Amino acid sequence: MSSIFDKIKDVGKDALGTFVVLDEDGNEQPQGAPGAPADATLAAPVRGAAAGPAQQGAVPVPAVAAAPDAEFVQQxxxxxxxxxxxxxxxxxTLFAALGAVADEGTRTQLAVSAAQASHGVSATQIAEAIADRMQILAGEKAAFDKAVQEETAQSVGGTQAEIEKTRAEITRRIEEIKALEAKAAELDKQAREARAAIDANSARFAASYAVVQAELEAERSRIAPFLTTAK
Structure with a gap:
């Protein structure tokens, strides 16, 4: 079963990219880094495998029809x-040896009879052997499903938590930007008001200066005829 898990893990890496796993001390390590556990839980469910409980807020993945995998079948x-x-x-073995018998029912009956005669094996024992293999197969599925759930919780769930953390940071920074924009608008208003006040004072000063200058010019013109020019 470990070889199946290894294959799933490789597929999961391709699907999810590099993700963070925890070492035996609980510290985060990039997947594949030296010291990462060799049996790190599996990647996200693939090839139609049963997934674990849905993670709250998890990104939905469309179901994909999958064909049997030759390696999985073999394993x-x-x-x-x-x-x-x-x-x-x-x-x-006996059923295969009777391949020349066209009728499947007759072929099965002959194979069962031959098994009874040569090995002392009855149809009941054959059915029990099939049931035993079905139980083993169910155990393989249960182990696979458990590993998928664990990997989903770690890789997908961990990634989802990081997404939520990033979104919260985006929201916080948006609020900061809004606050800075409001501050900038207030400062711009203050600057415009200050410029308007300065311009108004400058205009009043210029008008007042013109008045005084005009008075002095008028008085100078008034006394100009009485001035004697030195020769």
Missing amino acids: LQAAVDGSRKPALKQFR
Whole structure:
């Protein structure tokens, strides 16, 4: 089953990019960094695998119809072949040897009879061997689903938490920008009011200066005829 997990992990890396995992001390490490646990939980569910409980606020992923994976099939078959009940294997061998029999029912009956005669294996024992393999297969699925849930919680859930944290930071900075814009607008208003006051004072000074200058010019013109020019 670990080889299945390794394949899922590789696919998850391609789908999610580099994500953060925790080392044995609880510290964050980039995936693939030296010291990262070799059995880090699996990547996001792929190939139609059953997903864990939906993470609150998680980004929905569209369901994709998937074809059977040859490696998965091979690895699952290897797992169920680990059954300690050999009756099915013996039946299969005899069933394959009777390939010349066209009718499947007749072929099955002959294979069961041959298994009984050569190995002392009954149809009931064959059914029990099949049930044992079904139980092993169900165990493989349960382990896979558990690993998917753990990886979803860590990689997808952790990424989602980082997304929410980033969005909160964006909101905070937007509020800061709004506050700065309001401050800039207030300062601009103050600057315009100050400029208007300065311009008004300058205009009044210029008008007052012209009045006094005109008075002096008039008085100078009045006494000019009485001035004697030195020769």
